[in-house]
Amino acid sequence: MNFCRYAALRRQLLIDPQVLKNGSCSPDVVMDNPLSQNPDSMWGRFFRNAELERMVDQDLTRLYPEHGSYFQTPGCQGMLRRILLLWCLRHPVYGYRQGMHELLAPLLYVLHIDLELLSEVRKVYEDHFTDIIDGFSFHENDWTHKFDFKKLPEYMEDCNGSESPVKINSLGELEPKIQTIVLLSDAYGTEGELGVVLSEKFLEHDAHCMFDALMNGTGGAVAMAEFFSPSPFGGSHTMFPPIIESSAALYHLLSIIDSSLHSHLVELGVEPQYFALRWLRVLFGREFALEDLLVIWDEIFAYENTKFNKPGTNDAESNVGVLNSSRGALIAAFAVSMILQLRSSLLATENATSCLQRLLNFPVDVDLLKLLAKAKSLQALAVEAINSTPLLILPRLHGRRNAGFTKAHIPSLDLTSPRTTLNMAHESYWEERWRVLHMEEERKQGSAASAEKQVPNRKKGWSERVRLRLSRTKCDPFRSKATFRKKNETDEGRKNIGGDVDFGHKIPAEVEEQDVKDTNFSTSETRCSSGCPGNEENSSNISDLSTPVRGTNDYVNMSGRSSVASNFSAEENDTDSVNFEPLQANPESSPLPVSELDPDDDTLNSTQNYHSVIKQAAGIKERKLLSDKFQLFWKFGRNINEGTSDRAAVSEDAIACDSGSDCNNVAGSSIVNGCNSTSGISKAEIIDQNLIFSLSDLGQSMLENIQVIESVFQQDPDQMGSLENCKNAIVGEGHITAMAALEELRKISNLLSEM
């Protein structure tokens, strides 16, 4: 039986090389000497074993000190050591890892307790033992016996609880559990029939078998050894070790059950394997006292361990390997219920370390039965979760490879969003929150930029890049809408601009988008701005907007930045809406329904923004993008003011070109070249200084902007001399827009100066 196998193994692998040499004619001394470098030599093996033993001993000395009366005895330690060494030698792939001893210890403990109890029972009911004999067929080599055996601990637990031996007279009065023990015992044999299953002599062998079964999973899915393996699970697609996969599965399950907690944890950067590693590797052995642990293990082992087979899929697509059984599902469910137990304290903390502290120091006084009940209820859900879409989790892990929790944050957002509608709403909400959180970062980054042409595109902070990514995801849907809208426009100029290729920009689609948005925005701005005389920011924005500038590079830059701007727009929802309100400009009608904007305007509240986002979709978003662009331009304009020196020359032209023009300019996309040249988006500056500036300053800055723009015009080799000439002699279609924008700018400046 397995006893023999174990004994043979023990003899073979743990024996001294010297003793072995006695028997056999030692072959090649050159190979087998102690200093031999040869890895196959017996001595090499000996040294490796010695190393392994050292590691095992290190762990064993620290095993369960609170139960030291049993675990620290040399007999028990010797057994543990032998079993562990043997298993590790048989499975050199895994070697010995810390935690294996903690899986083995409870098994040994259970066996030991059973033996003790048995001997106690025997002692008490000695007279009864002789009476019971036949009629019982006993299954030898029956695996089920081994598993049933694991349920015995449950009985034993109860028995341990009520230790008082009862004096009874007849068999019938015995508790049924003790009855079975008694019935199974036999006067014959070393320890009776029960001795085959539960015997002191073979305690070690039994423990080894159980441990082996636990680690191998006996053909089922949950093989504990996998948790210790550093290499990816055989059948899985991913390159991650199974423990990582399982941790990901845990989080996946958590996200289904309680997505707010999940997103909170993810946002803080608490990766599941930080705590799940310990939980899973020792099957929660370190989180609970030994007695509680045995109860938990009973539950876990009671569940079937057969692998799930997703119908219709081949193995290549299969599931999160290790937890892929109902037992695995229960393990996952139990872990999740543990996390949920700590829900309130986890949600309360705002940094990762305290979260982890909470998770790693699981409270002792926890109602175990409640936890178990919850786990069982979640188990069905876990089964479904594990069967469903685990592979999607895994790409997220790529995000984890890099630093920064923002990075981890984003992919998880991506993944959770397509999952359920519930998650969808949450995602948007969290995106908003997160973007708001990062606005400050953005501003700081922006303010640090210098007057460099390239700086706008600069070293984009990670948050920016991410936001870019996010915004792009947002931009895409209404890119088409924008183009659609564009087609509805009747303005020739706009259409021309849309189709214009002279600018050489490489992203015509975005250009169009910008065009339209700018248009929309400008109109809306004009409408909204009527109320506020003092909002130089907006007017500046408009003025900037109205000054189209040519330049291919800048165009491209700007288009790139427009998406960034769109980010800003989303972020700046609050401020934008505020700004919209007081915007004063030419109260011209716009083709777009701007009224929608009004309800948004008085909301600084992000939730309202959220609603607006959801409600008005592309329209709102466009407007916001526009608003951002305006602010962007304005910033550039301000920077230009600080940076350029051609004002004088430009100012003349600016004055000369003063004329009323349509506010509705197209060229939004035609970006302020000069603005580009400067860079530095310092929104923070803008917004903060919003209230500080006086009108005159505003007018001045506008004029300067105009000057700069015109200087740029002049720099352009294809440009004509003055703006008036530009008006008349249209070389390229872009000039029209440039002109129109400039005119508008002037008009606005006039208005401002009048006020």
Place this chain on the structure above:
Amino acid sequence: MVLVLALGDLHIPHRASDLPPKFKSMLVPGKIQHIVCTGNLCIKEVHDYLKTVCPDLHIARGEYDEETRYPETKTLTIGQFKLGVCHGHQVIPWGDLDSLAMLQRQLDVDILVTGHTHQFTAYKHEAGVVINPGSATGSYSSITYDVNPSFVLMDIDGLRVVVYVYELIDGEVKVDKIDFKKTTTSNA
């Protein structure tokens, strides 16, 4: 399973520059528990190197050693065995078994490790074992021709010692093994 390394007569730097590389590659720290050295290292650097191989180092003074504070003879107990170390130039005639046996009885040891002849020998006699590990660097000796680098590794396990002899012959490491058992009453 205690591994004891016995070597000596390196004569670094006077007659040899270093241990043969093959020997050096074998002497990995962590495997050996004790080193007994017959002497003539000669300089401190060699002492330090041996210390890295094993921190438990016992040296007897050879006539060319620059460190004057090594003892003439040294005894230590490992497991069931008593070991004695001496360089051997004090025992005249050099390399004579009977004289060495006299020294062994004087020191009252089971295993006597001496050097000076730069020649590996291992004698067993009624009082015990006399081992000469030779010269680990194969340095010149006026009394021995054709010196091969050699050293000895003793595996002491209970009442039994296995002596592995490592010799570098024609660039190849040759290993030989000798078993000695100690009887409780007498050394046989």
